Amino acid sequence: MSHRVPFPFALLRFWSRRLLPMWAFVGLVIFLMQIAVCAIVHDNASVKNFLNFLDVLPAFIKTALGGEMLQAGNVPGLILIGYQHPLVLFLYMLFAVGVPTTLLTGEVQKGTMELILSRSATKTQVYVCASMLTLAGMFALVLVMFLGTVAATRLYDFGQPIPLDLFFRIAVNGGLVAGAAGSIALLAAGVLAGRNGAVGVTVAVLVLDYFAWIVAQWWPSLGFLKPAALFYYARSPELAHGWPLGDMSVLLLVILACTILGGVVWQRRDLPL
Amino acid sequence: MATLEVRSLTKWYGPVLGIEGVSFALERGEIFGYLGPNGAGKTTTIRCIMGLIRPGGGEVLALGEPVVSGRATRHQRMGYLPGEFRLWPGVRAGRSLRVLASLGGGDGARARRLQLAERLELDLDRPVGQLSKGNRQKVAVIYAFQHQPELLILDEPTNGLDPLVRQTVLDLIREAAQQGATVLLSSHDLSEVGAVCGRAAILRAGHLVEMGPISKLVQRGEHRLKVWFLDGALEPPVPLGRLPGVRVIEQQPGLLHLAYPGACDAVLRWVAQFPVDRIATPQTSLEEAFIQYYKTAPPPAAAAGAEPAPKGNP
Numbered sequence: 001m002s003h004r005v006p007f008p009f010a011l012l013r014f015w016s017r018r019l020l021p022m023w024a025f026v027g028l029v030i031f032l033m034q035i036a037v038c039a040i041v042h043d044n045a046s047v048k049n050f051l052n053f054l055d056v057l058p059a060f061i062k063t064a065l066g067g068e069m070l071q072a073g074n075v076p077g078l079i080l081i082g083y084q085h086p087l088v089l090f091l092y093m094l095f096a097v098g099v100p101t102t103l104l105t106g107e108v109q110k111g112t113m114e115l116i117l118s119r120s121a122t123k124t125q126v127y128v129c130a131s132m133l134t135l136a137g138m139f140a141l142v143l144v145m146f147l148g149t150v151a152a153t154r155l156y157d158f159g160q161p162i163p164l165d166l167f168f169r170i171a172v173n174g175g176l177v178a179g180a181a182g183s184i185a186l187l188a189a190g191v192l193a194g195r196n197g198a199v200g201v202t203v204a205v206l207v208l209d210y211f212a213w214i215v216a217q218w219w220p221s222l223g224f225l226k227p228a229a230l231f232y233y234a235r236s237p238e239l240a241h242g243w244p245l246g247d248m249s250v251l252l253l254v255i256l257a258c259t260i261l262g263g264v265v266w267q268r269r270d271l272p273l
Numbered sequence: 274m275a276t277l278e279v280r281s282l283t284k285w286y287g288p289v290l291g292i293e294g295v296s297f298a299l300e301r302g303e304i305f306g307y308l309g310p311n312g313a314g315k316t317t318t319i320r321c322i323m324g325l326i327r328p329g330g331g332e333v334l335a336l337g338e339p340v341v342s343g344r345a346t347r348h349q350r351m352g353y354l355p356g357e358f359r360l361w362p363g364v365r366a367g368r369s370l371r372v373l374a375s376l377g378g379g380d381g382a383r384a385r386r387l388q389l390a391e392r393l394e395l396d397l398d399r400p401v402g403q404l405s406k407g408n409r410q411k412v413a414v415i416y417a418f419q420h421q422p423e424l425l426i427l428d429e430p431t432n433g434l435d436p437l438v439r440q441t442v443l444d445l446i447r448e449a450a451q452q453g454a455t456v457l458l459s460s461h462d463l464s465e466v467g468a469v470c471g472r473a474a475i476l477r478a479g480h481l482v483e484m485g486p487i488s489k490l491v492q493r494g495e496h497r498l499k500v501w502f503l504d505g506a507l508e509p510p511v512p513l514g515r516l517p518g519v520r521v522i523e524q525q526p527g528l529l530h531l532a533y534p535g536a537c538d539a540v541l542r543w544v545a546q547f548p549v550d551r552i553a554t555p556q557t558s559l560e561e562a563f564i565q566y567y568k569t570a571p572p573p574a575a576a577a578g579a580e581p582a583p584k585g586n587p
């Protein structure tokens with residue numbers, strides 16, 4: 001007779017506490033980044049200087065930060081710089097790559113996975129714990145980013161109403177993009193034996209994806225690459241008017257496919273204990 | 274019903290053999306020694322029993338339930354001590370043990386944990402990374418025993434421990450068995466297997482080459498005979514050609530130390546021709562028997578399947 005193994009909440013709690021300092025640090029930097037961007041944006045003189053500076057730099061940098069949305073007076077477009085600033089994207093990537101590889105391949109390499117799996121925790125449950133922390137952590141970071149914008153609108157006067165509902169939609173959609181990045185890392189951690197391999201593959205995929213998106217925007221003949229890039233969905237044109245349900249479905253599909261595939265391979269393969 | 278039953282277990286790592294056709298069964302309250310040199314397949318067997326790796330063939334029944342890889346079959350009632358025990362270095366030993374105990378309920382584990390720590394003289398408040406090798410091994414022992422399991426799978430449990438603590442660990446194993454727990458003890462230390470185990474199996478290159486009560490395993494090796502001759506007697510040359518399998522371990526004026534296989538009849542008849550002062554038959558140790566198995570056991574291909582596992586052998 002088969003006995004059902006209870007869900008390992010103790011492991012979930014233990015891992016959450018170990019990740020909390022890293023999550024809090026990344027969250028704090030992202031939060032402060034939004035405040036800093038809004039501090040610059042609410043001052044017209046600073047905005048003009050900043051835009052003049054951007055015009056001096058190669059065009060793809062302006063493209064990466066928002067492209068034609070970056071106009072003096074277009075306050076929402078300027079605030080969005082904080083949502084796609086390279087530092088913010090780097091921090092997201094750090095968390096997305098770091099969490100599943102630390103929890104899955106990291107514990108395997110440390111030898112502690114053998115102990116975890118020798119207790120009452122199935123391989124699938126362990127993978128689910130890592131998935132929950134990765135996806136929930138990524139989504140929560142995006143909400144912290146939105147809270148940074150909300151806090152900035154209370155701190156600074158922009159001379160015009162700030163459409164927070166738009167930013168909320170962007171944040172939720174961005175949460176799905178971040179979750180998709182996390183699910184790619186989960187897939188790598190579930191499939192690959194070593195932590196370095198999993199980190200390397202995930203970073204390579206995300207960097208290529210990012211540059212495919214930049215190049216596709218900058219070079220019209222490569223526009224067909226856009227839908228293949230995760231970052232394309234972060235800036236869905238439909239966001240200005242409502243929820244981009246089609247794009248969100250694509251992102252959800254990527255999250256589900258990568259997470260489930262990683263879980264299936266993780267369950268089936270012998271871990272290098 | 275056997276507490277642990279391993280049936281024709283086979284595991285290949287690509288083209289490399291881990292184990293093949295390994296079968297044995299352990300009864301309740303039994304301490305079973307699992308012997309073999311490095312790379313013989315002991316850890317592979319143990320990991321298959323724990324469901325940590327997927328066997329290529331055969332099956333394992335732990336506490337009556339078929340073990341499915343990765344499904345933590347009956348782990349709540351099993352204690353495991355891996356050959357290489359590693360914990361989170363920055364986390365205190367007590368906290369690590371608490372987390373691992375709570376994966377599977379952990380009711381009553383705290384009291385037992387503290388009791389074991391006191392008995393092994395271990396400070397659980399120190400981070401694991403600051404503990405010596407011996408103290409980390411004590412943590413491993415507590416990890417395996419803290420939830421009072423019914424089935425203990427121990428891979429080199431006394432590795433790195435001083436002789437006093439080693440005795441305490443062997444006592445713990447005996448006590449657990451007296452309370453009804455079944456123990457599979459994999460070890461290189463044959464003296465400790467001889468001291469606590471009722472039965473043992475010897476593994477060679479992934480195949481079980483021998484299994485049975487310790488006393489029987491020891492008997493199947495070489496026997497020893499020490500002969501002291503009367504003063505002034507001639508030192509007789511040993512006719513090795515007429516005594517097949519006999520070898521001289523030591524020969525001094527007035528003393529002859531022989532090793533012989535099987536029955537002693539031929540050796541005694543030859544010795545009786547000389548003026549003998551006294552004789553002694555030193556006990557062959559399990560270690561000597563083990564070495565003999567490795568010298569004389571048939572090649573693995575011939576040994577595979579040649580040793581059907583006796584079931585329910587006390």
